[in-house]
Amino acid sequence: MPELPEVETVRRGLAPAMENAVIAKLELNRPDLRFPLPENFASAVEARRIVSLGRRAKYLLIELEDDRTIISHLGMSGSFRIADETLGDFHYPRSKDGKHDHVVFHLVREGAPLRVIYNDPRRFGFMHLWKRSELDLYPAFAGLGPEPTGNALDAGYLAARFAGKTQPLKGALLDQTVIAGLGNIYVCEALWRSHLSPKRAASSLVTPTGRPKKELLLLTDAIRDVIADAIAAGGSSLRDHIQTDGSLGYFQHSFSVYDQEGKPCRTPGCGGTVARITQAGRSTFFCPRCQK
Known part of the structure; x- marks a missing residue:
């Protein structure tokens, strides 16, 4: 299972493509991953701008402009890849099988379209939708200690x-x-x-x-x-x-x-x-x- 450095690497890799982009369409190719995807997930996030990408422990946080955050966990085999004509079509053989492309973010950034694809063969990952102002109430975050990269750890x-x-x-x-x-x-x-x-x-x-x-x-x-x-x-x-x-x-x-x-x-x-x-x-x- 990916640990903190792997998730932080993913965050840094996605940020240039996703931050300040608008979610034109969220394509859901199945109703669930490890858990059911959020109810009305696509309609809740489409037309929203992605303000920033964050991370808490081993969770990726896709923060939207309307106080909502997509909380994503990669599970055992989840991965994101960026695919569009401008940035290049990036693939690794393990992630090429399209049948495991379960969630596709169709984005528009600076007038150009691009796709960010979530692929997960084992489907142990998951995505939840939560209020950004209430992230401390998210069950997995309750009681978490400080980050090993932050000043609170001494x-x-x-x-x-x-x-x-x-x-x-x-x-x-x-x-x-x-x-x-x-x-x-x-x-x-x-x-x-x-x-x-x-x-x-x-x-x-x-x-x-x-x-x-x-x-x-x-x-x-x-x-x-x-x-x-x-x-x-x-x-x-x-x-x-x-x-x-x-x-x-x-x-x-x-x-x-x-x-x-x-x-x-x-x-x-x-x-x-x-x-x-x-x-x-x-x-x-x-x-x-x-x-x-």
Whole structure:
């Protein structure tokens, strides 16, 4: 499933085509994806201008001029592609099968028509329509923690959330009420960068007075850095994820521990081997030698 950097890559890829465009027609080729599409979806959004494209955690937000927002989740195999004569016809072989083109945005931008196509072979993605002024009331957003790219995430905040928590560090970081949008891949990579074991208690990074230890400062920086690096690389093209122009993300070529079981640890002078364990039903990759 795409994680935050993949969704942010999609947002950045779509923004030049979709922002300030008018939805001339919304073509719905089936009534549902993972869930039924919004009632009267086409009539509710047609003739509306797209004000901006945003993101909350792993959700893409298509914000319209009338206080409505299309909330889109890519699920396991969902992808958007841009197709028109001016911008080029961008495809990747996995998304060429037209029978999986379930939603087509027919847009007009600066007087020129273009299409943005949502393709989803497995149909685990979905689209909802919600008031932009009431996004905090959207069920999936209720209680979400701060974004890992925002100023609200700092070591002091994490110290407050980790204090007294005996939960393993890996599980605490995957808790979406602690940090929104941080997924398995990037938690593994951030823990490796900060040389912290995914098995140690979250509270071990907090002093008895509730202040962050130096290790927590390093972890906070590592989270920010790994997300920034992944976004810059276009995300990680695992299984079905591709960018909006059909090209692949390349951060997977920089994985230091994720999916690297049995390979030498990349920490200089470590000499350890990457191991895999299971935590809460998820695979965790780490170096037992240098991650303590």
